[in-house]
Amino acid sequence: MALLKVEHIYKSFGGVKAIQDFSIEANRGEIHGIIGPNGAGKTTIFNVISGIYPADEGKVLLDGKDITRMEQHLISREGMGRTFQNIRLFKGLSVLDNTMCAFDPRSRYGVPGSLLPLPKRYAEEKRGREICMGYLKMVGLESYAQEKPENMSYGYRRRLEIARALTCEPKVLLLDEPAAGLNPVEVGELTELILRLSRELGFAILLIEHRLELVMNISQIIHVQNFGKTIASGTPGQVRSDPGVIEAYLGKEEC
Amino acid sequence: MQILQYVINGIALGSVYALISTGFSLIFNVLKFSNFSHGALMTFSAFTGYFVAAANGWGLVPTILAAAATGSLVALAGEFVAFRRILIRNTSPIYFFVSSITLGTLFEGIVVLQVGANFYNYPRFFGKPLKLAGLVISQSDIIIFCISAFVLVVLALVIQKTRLGRALRSVSFDRDTASLMGIDVTRSIQFAFIISGALAGLAGVFLGINYTLYPTLGSLVVKGFIASVIGGLGSLPGAVIGAMLLGIVETTLISTIGSGYAPVFTFLIMLVFLLVRPRGIAGSNIQEKA
Amino acid sequence: MAMLEVKDLCVSYGHVVALKHVSIEADEGEIYSIIGSNGAGKTSLLRTISGLVKADGGYVEFMGDRLPAKPHQIVRKGIVHVPEGRRTFSGLSIQDNLLVGGYLYKDLEEDLEAQYRRFPILRERKHQFAGTLSGGEQQMLAIARGLMSRPRIMLLDEPSLGLAPLIVNQIFDLIREIRDSGITIFLVEQNARKALSICDKACVLENGMVTVCGNGKELLCSDVVKKAYLGA
Amino acid sequence: EGETINVGCLQDISGPTSSLGNMATAGVQWAVDEINAAGGVNGKMINLIVYDTKADVTEAINAYTRAVTSDNVSAIVGPPIANIALAIAPESENNDVQILGFAIDSKCQIKPDGTPYKNMFDFQPSAAQQATIMAKYALKNGFSKFGVIYNEGNAYSVSLQAPFIDTVTANGGEVAKVVTYTSNDKDFKTLLQPIVSADVDAVFVPNYTQELILIAQQIRALGYEGSLICGLDACPPFNTLFGEDCDGIYFINNIDGTEANVQAMLAAVKEKTGIDATNKFFLGYDVANILKGIFETVGTNPVGVRNAAEQVTNYAGLTGNITIDPATHMPKGLEMVMFTYQGTTPVMLERYSAE
Amino acid sequence: MTLYTHILTQILISVVSVAGVFVLTGMTGMFSLGQAAFMAIGAYTSGILVTKLSAPIYLAWPAGVVLAVAVGFIVGLPTVRLRRDYISLVTLGFGEAITALLNRTTALTGGASGLTGIPKVTTLWSALVSAVLVITLISLFKNSKYGRQCIAVRSDELAAKSMGINVPKVKMIAFLISVAVTAYGGCLYAFYTAYVDPSLFGWKKSAEWVIMVFFGGVNSLTGSVLSTFVLSGLPEVLRFLQNYRAIIYAVLVLLIINFKPAGLLGEWELTPRNLRRIIARGRRVQQPKGVN
Numbered sequence A: 001m002a003l004l005k006v007e008h009i010y011k012s013f014g015g016v017k018a019i020q021d022f023s024i025e026a027n028r029g030e031i032h033g034i035i036g037p038n039g040a041g042k043t044t045i046f047n048v049i050s051g052i053y054p055a056d057e058g059k060v061l062l063d064g065k066d067i068t069r070m071e072q073h074l075i076s077r078e079g080m081g082r083t084f085q086n087i088r089l090f091k092g093l094s095v096l097d098n099t100m101c102a103f104d105p106r107s108r109y110g111v112p113g114s115l116l117p118l119p120k121r122y123a124e125e126k127r128g129r130e131i132c133m134g135y136l137k138m139v140g141l142e143s144y145a146q147e148k149p150e151n152m153s154y155g156y157r158r159r160l161e162i163a164r165a166l167t168c169e170p171k172v173l174l175l176d177e178p179a180a181g182l183n184p185v186e187v188g189e190l191t192e193l194i195l196r197l198s199r200e201l202g203f204a205i206l207l208i209e210h211r212l213e214l215v216m217n218i219s220q221i222i223h224v225q226n227f228g229k230t231i232a233s234g235t236p237g238q239v240r241s242d243p244g245v246i247e248a249y250l251g252k253e254e255c
Numbered sequence B: 001m002q003i004l005q006y007v008i009n010g011i012a013l014g015s016v017y018a019l020i021s022t023g024f025s026l027i028f029n030v031l032k033f034s035n036f037s038h039g040a041l042m043t044f045s046a047f048t049g050y051f052v053a054a055a056n057g058w059g060l061v062p063t064i065l066a067a068a069a070t071g072s073l074v075a076l077a078g079e080f081v082a083f084r085r086i087l088i089r090n091t092s093p094i095y096f097f098v099s100s101i102t103l104g105t106l107f108e109g110i111v112v113l114q115v116g117a118n119f120y121n122y123p124r125f126f127g128k129p130l131k132l133a134g135l136v137i138s139q140s141d142i143i144i145f146c147i148s149a150f151v152l153v154v155l156a157l158v159i160q161k162t163r164l165g166r167a168l169r170s171v172s173f174d175r176d177t178a179s180l181m182g183i184d185v186t187r188s189i190q191f192a193f194i195i196s197g198a199l200a201g202l203a204g205v206f207l208g209i210n211y212t213l214y215p216t217l218g219s220l221v222v223k224g225f226i227a228s229v230i231g232g233l234g235s236l237p238g239a240v241i242g243a244m245l246l247g248i249v250e251t252t253l254i255s256t257i258g259s260g261y262a263p264v265f266t267f268l269i270m271l272v273f274l275l276v277r278p279r280g281i282a283g284s285n286i287q288e289k290a
Numbered sequence C: 001m002a003m004l005e006v007k008d009l010c011v012s013y014g015h016v017v018a019l020k021h022v023s024i025e026a027d028e029g030e031i032y033s034i035i036g037s038n039g040a041g042k043t044s045l046l047r048t049i050s051g052l053v054k055a056d057g058g059y060v061e062f063m064g065d066r067l068p069a070k071p072h073q074i075v076r077k078g079i080v081h082v083p084e085g086r087r088t089f090s091g092l093s094i095q096d097n098l099l100v101g102g103y104l105y106k107d108l109e110e111d112l113e114a115q116y117r118r119f120p121i122l123r124e125r126k127h128q129f130a131g132t133l134s135g136g137e138q139q140m141l142a143i144a145r146g147l148m149s150r151p152r153i154m155l156l157d158e159p160s161l162g163l164a165p166l167i168v169n170q171i172f173d174l175i176r177e178i179r180d181s182g183i184t185i186f187l188v189e190q191n192a193r194k195a196l197s198i199c200d201k202a203c204v205l206e207n208g209m210v211t212v213c214g215n216g217k218e219l220l221c222s223d224v225v226k227k228a229y230l231g232a
Numbered sequence D: 001e002g003e004t005i006n007v008g009c010l011q012d013i014s015g016p017t018s019s020l021g022n023m024a025t026a027g028v029q030w031a032v033d034e035i036n037a038a039g040g041v042n043g044k045m046i047n048l049i050v051y052d053t054k055a056d057v058t059e060a061i062n063a064y065t066r067a068v069t070s071d072n073v074s075a076i077v078g079p080p081i082a083n084i085a086l087a088i089a090p091e092s093e094n095n096d097v098q099i100l101g102f103a104i105d106s107k108c109q110i111k112p113d114g115t116p117y118k119n120m121f122d123f124q125p126s127a128a129q130q131a132t133i134m135a136k137y138a139l140k141n142g143f144s145k146f147g148v149i150y151n152e153g154n155a156y157s158v159s160l161q162a163p164f165i166d167t168v169t170a171n172g173g174e175v176a177k178v179v180t181y182t183s184n185d186k187d188f189k190t191l192l193q194p195i196v197s198a199d200v201d202a203v204f205v206p207n208y209t210q211e212l213i214l215i216a217q218q219i220r221a222l223g224y225e226g227s228l229i230c231g232l233d234a235c236p237p238f239n240t241l242f243g244e245d246c247d248g249i250y251f252i253n254n255i256d257g258t259e260a261n262v263q264a265m266l267a268a269v270k271e272k273t274g275i276d277a278t279n280k281f282f283l284g285y286d287v288a289n290i291l292k293g294i295f296e297t298v299g300t301n302p303v304g305v306r307n308a309a310e311q312v313t314n315y316a317g318l319t320g321n322i323t324i325d326p327a328t329h330m331p332k333g334l335e336m337v338m339f340t341y342q343g344t345t346p347v348m349l350e351r352y353s354a355e
Numbered sequence E: 001m002t003l004y005t006h007i008l009t010q011i012l013i014s015v016v017s018v019a020g021v022f023v024l025t026g027m028t029g030m031f032s033l034g035q036a037a038f039m040a041i042g043a044y045t046s047g048i049l050v051t052k053l054s055a056p057i058y059l060a061w062p063a064g065v066v067l068a069v070a071v072g073f074i075v076g077l078p079t080v081r082l083r084r085d086y087i088s089l090v091t092l093g094f095g096e097a098i099t100a101l102l103n104r105t106t107a108l109t110g111g112a113s114g115l116t117g118i119p120k121v122t123t124l125w126s127a128l129v130s131a132v133l134v135i136t137l138i139s140l141f142k143n144s145k146y147g148r149q150c151i152a153v154r155s156d157e158l159a160a161k162s163m164g165i166n167v168p169k170v171k172m173i174a175f176l177i178s179v180a181v182t183a184y185g186g187c188l189y190a191f192y193t194a195y196v197d198p199s200l201f202g203w204k205k206s207a208e209w210v211i212m213v214f215f216g217g218v219n220s221l222t223g224s225v226l227s228t229f230v231l232s233g234l235p236e237v238l239r240f241l242q243n244y245r246a247i248i249y250a251v252l253v254l255l256i257i258n259f260k261p262a263g264l265l266g267e268w269e270l271t272p273r274n275l276r277r278i279i280a281r282g283r284r285v286q287q288p289k290g291v292n
């Protein structure tokens, strides 16, 4: 049974057919790339999978469970972590607290616990902090734990987004252009990071990316979207030499 | 016949609310905050209109002009003392809330200081009400209706079609970026305040004509708020439709269940409305895109 | 005389220092590329030039004159900034976004037409709200909007961010084309290889300081740059 | 022990009812000036301390506490507004300082158990008495079918309507339509419509002046040509504020402007301060003088002051002959004066007592 | 009782209500203009139970709080799903509705003449204990996971949802806690002044509380408490200025907004630990300056 199974989803906005018949199956430890021209509907796929938009048609199964019509926060709790193309961090919270927020839904104390000084609560807070610091360390932000994200540069904020998504302890991680705004060296580091995450944490990763050096190096399978449709899917090598993909997306020139 | 009369009364009431809610919505539209000082501004300019023009025996038009001019100027001053720095700092909405409420207190305080807490009555500007086939329509209601219709149309045209209007709208989304387009953000905001102030003055005078002038006259602005929620926050056509609807609903409620429970039912209607159609009547709903 | 001269610029946000004594100059009609890692201060430099951020020290001169203080006055001089992260007016239609871009001018028919020709997707969607465009579409809109104000200098902050490779190439072609039409360009790019290969001059910003300066080809071959920014 | 007697004057100096409060304060001040000019009370000067309640209950309690705990006043000339008096009443049980006011709602003076609050007094006819006077007068003068419109958000308005309706129905009249509104209402046309359609002889309008003006204007706009019967609030300066002829508007007053000593006072006040004194001025003036008499006979001991206040009998004030009923702390059988307008000139009709 | 204990008691009662508003406005960024109406529900319910049904206080007060929370739940239901601007306007309508109801139901509430005969139970000490208790509870809440989530929701609802935060629930919890606390403040108030009338609970009162929260520093509970003392005490101190009071008050708040935008304390809390830190360092903790 695949960890994430997306079956024939459709989504349109008014006249814009953003997704037409998209399917994917991703297993533990796999990294799937999704590429395609701008406006092809890649982000929309993520938005549908993570429950921001309801799908017009089709089904999304996470670890065998139908999550198509579930509420967004429940989908996340089922094990769906994501980052945003336009960074969306929580202003007013420190870097650590940003990640803590993603841990909180799993933290095991309720309203009484949050109003009273129960030992349980402190234990849980401590556990959460340790977990979060672990993820921050993973993305290299451990020394920025008390910083304000709005004071950080673009690249650091991207990393924080990843750390926050990891804190959701996802089974499936959706990364929407994580390398945007990184320089090639940093992209190299990110490549390492994603590979390590995939190895150590063993989730399935869906990766939208325009930086081919990243996506081509780490994906097992790449799906190419154009005008909402999947025009090709296969190994990086296959995709790269597909004439349709070259015409629609890659262009003649090598990157 | 009775029912028709109630509808007429409702529309008359709605036109006053519309004048209030358009001025309020304009600022909401541009700056995305509820300007709670709008009410006190209405009072302030209505009183100025009274003392500058009406009390000297001048007619309706000079009174309106004086009030509108005062409204604009005072709104401009208000923008400077209460909002300028917050706008520059790009801070959270609570600042606007606090600033505008405080500014309202200030305006009201000044009015009380100058005129005491007494109430005043504008001279009769209008003749006897018109009687038409058993229906009674007061002349001031007709004039108010025409003026609010006119103002709305002009305003909508300016906002939608002109260069200035576009600039205003872009400022309403992202001030920094708007300034990168060569727009003088401060000017644009001042412009919005001037217009909204003039509307406040106009509304103030008509409220005064209908309901006498007193320092807390501005609390009628609450009706404008409710109207703009019903119509869709920040939408100018919505503000007018909402106001008319509120006027008619209120008169209907008053004539059926009486005035006592009317606010309760108005509230319940608003609640149901928000459940069924959260964006209001004319509010657009852009689905947020991640 | 240089067209734009940045002299000894210092910028800080509260206690965070973003730029330390940065001096650079660019001549008319050239592409000046700025590279550097995350947080180096590239964006801060552009934001200071365009007036969004006040400098603590130093100044910027345009054609020998100090720039005015406010962003909208600076735009009038012909310096336009296409900001990082697109910043399109989400609730305005594409057409309105473009028209706002040309706010300073009355007669925009031709400019509009030119942008639509350049980015046909924008014409197709001209009544769609900008906020609902895809990331890349928004990026195109942002650049087109910048061009609407008929600039003499364009500050481009990561214009290829989030664009498909095909479009990235087009954008770099476009940048060259814009340069050839006489507009000076300040280009901040993470795609350092591309940026250096099309630029005339370049500098490297590290921790708010200029460490290396030179023409594009030189930097492209420099070992330091190669190691740190090209990932070779 | 000191050379002066502190007297508090707790009034709405600002806020919507401030015209009443200011007028009452002016009356008290006038009396105090007279008393001090004449050598004070047993040689001691009266020091009047004015407290602004801002027509706000919380403010009023603060001001009251300040008066009794920190300024050590010997008595307070109290608020003219029922809600304020109601708020202070329970608080006043904790000490012995007397509050001599003119809140006509009997709840201000009488506890729910029927006994009076020990320190609360009223020196003008109670709401029930005033309403009865108006009802009886109206019936006597040939009105029989009434409409009533009152503000249910205002204690004064509420306290007048019930006794009026009771008196009318008990004496063979008919109340055809009763409508209520709230303080937020400004547009009365829809409310008034049924009253106008009911074709009544007169409409009872026990409301504050400002609302009265709106109601009068709007009911006339609806084509109503019958009479309006109003309380104290249609007293001048209503006529100048109304802006139209006030024919057909009836009201009661504490004073009779045709009486010689009232006229003399009006003229003196006008000359010295430029104010056109109204009934609240005279109420304040009378209470201050009653207080002076009490101080002169029993001194400033609060308990003594209370006993003396309960014993006030036949005090001949400008607002009538005042006799306090110890069981209610309100006057017995005090007369009021019925008025109407001709054009904008008030015309006195007759003196009238509820009994 | 002296004037000072009287004023202090009143301020402490306000502190309770302002602490309630802090949860809503300070933490979650929602403004309620009907908060005073919830205070009214607490005050009237407990007052009526005691005066009309002779219920004991230990039942009447909780009943007031519970009823307010129940009503709050109904009001909150549609609002927590909406954009934040709406809550202020919805609660405004709610406040009007409550005032109208109180005026209407004369038999029960005394209508416009107010509810009289409430026993005077609240003392300086009970007000003090209540205030301390409420502040402790809320500061615990602020530092709990819900406190964090409130801020996350304030900053970006969509991202919060994607991180598994149940946004309407978090908003509702914050709203109900603030309603409960304010309603409790209402009980304290009613049993202190022994008299309540509907005019006490208008939207101006709610707005005043929001201003107090802001004045102290949007994210600082101790700041809110401090500013309640300053701003409630101020009118008393300025009593001699009569009509100028309102103006001075307004000017003061505007000055703070313009020149000390983060409020008195900003996001800083006046905790013993922080205090010790200052003393140790011998200087104030620095607020980062506002940018551009």
Ligand SMILES: Nc1ncnc2c1ncn2[C@@H]1O[C@H](COP(=O)(O)OP(=O)(O)OP(=O)(O)O)[C@@H](O)[C@H]1O
Residues within 6 Å of the ligand: A013, A016, A017, A018, A036, A037, A038, A039, A040, A041, A042, A043, A044, A045, A085, B287, B288, B289, C132, C133, C134, C135, C136, C137, C162
């Ligand atoms: N909420 C919405 N309303 C209307 N149209 C939308 C909405 N969301 C997306 N679209 C449209 O759907 C199409 C697909 O958008 P999407 O963001 O998925 O593209 P993308 O593949 O992620 O592109 P990019 O690589 O540029 O980010 C676009 O044309 C966009 O304009």
Ligand SMILES: Nc1ncnc2c1ncn2[C@@H]1O[C@H](COP(=O)(O)OP(=O)(O)OP(=O)(O)O)[C@@H](O)[C@H]1O
Residues within 6 Å of the ligand: A150, A151, A152, A153, A154, A155, A156, A181, C013, C014, C016, C017, C018, C036, C037, C038, C039, C040, C041, C042, C043, C044, C045, E291
């Ligand atoms: N608004 C701000 N407040 C405080 N600090 C800021 C702010 N903006 C930027 N900084 C800080 O200034 C420094 C320079 O940031 P800048 O955004 O200029 O970097 P950059 O070179 O553009 O990085 P990137 O490539 O990631 O976009 C960083 O340390 C950043 O944390």
Ligand SMILES: [Mg+2]
Residues within 6 Å of the ligand: A042, A043, A044, A085, C134, C135, C136
């Ligand atoms: Mg995308």
Ligand SMILES: [Mg+2]
Residues within 6 Å of the ligand: A154, C042, C043, C044, C084
């Ligand atoms: Mg940058």
